[in-house]
Amino acid sequence: MIIASDNATFGLPEVTVGVSPGGGGTQRLPRAIPIRLAAEMLFNGKTIDAQEAYRIGLVSKVVPIDQLMSEARKLAETICKAAPLAVRATKEAMMRGLDMSLDDGLRLEDEFTRYIMSTRDFEEGITAFRDKRKPKFEGK
Numbered sequence: 001m002i003i004a005s006d007n008a009t010f011g012l013p014e015v016t017v018g019v020s021p022g023g024g025g026t027q028r029l030p031r032a033i034p035i036r037l038a039a040e041m042l043f044n045g046k047t048i049d050a051q052e053a054y055r056i057g058l059v060s061k062v063v064p065i066d067q068l069m070s071e072a073r074k075l076a077e078t079i080c081k082a083a084p085l086a087v088r089a090t091k092e093a094m095m096r097g098l099d100m101s102l103d104d105g106l107r108l109e110d111e112f113t114r115y116i117m118s119t120r121d122f123e124e125g126i127t128a129f130r131d132k133r134k135p136k137f138e139g140k
Contacts, residue, residue, distance in 0.1 A: 001075065003059065003060065003061045003071050003072050004050040004054070004059040004063075004068075005065035006051075006062050006064050007050065008059075009049055010047065010048050010049075010050075012029065012045065013047065014045065015042070015043065015044065030042075032057070032058055033056050033058050034056070083119075083122070084139040085119050085121050085140075086116050086122075093108055093109045119140060121138060125137070
C-alpha cells in the first residue's frame, strides 16, 4: 500500500545520466505495474506524477500533502483494528503466493485459513459479529 501526496513524482531517471537504475528499481517496478509501462519508465528515465502513478496502480491513494500523514495513520489504525493473526496470515499468503502457481497459492491460502479458524481470535470475531459488537482481538 502506498499513499502519495498530490505533488509527488515517481521515476527512475538513472539512464539519463548514464547509469542503470539500482536499489532494486529494475526488479521492483516491473512487479508493481505492467511491464510495458515499467519498461518505458526505466528505459527513458520517464517521471510520472501522483495521478498517473494512481492510474497505473503504482500507488493506492493520492491525497493533498497536508493530509498525507493523517491518511497513513488512518490506514494503519484500520489495519491494527483487524485480527493480527489474520492480517499476518493474509500478508504471508499474498507475498508467498506471488512466487507460486495459482493451484499452489490456493493450497497455501487454504492452510492459512484452516489455521486462522483454529484461533481464539477467530472465535472472538464470530462471537462479536453475532453479538453486534466490536471484537477484542488478542493475537491468540
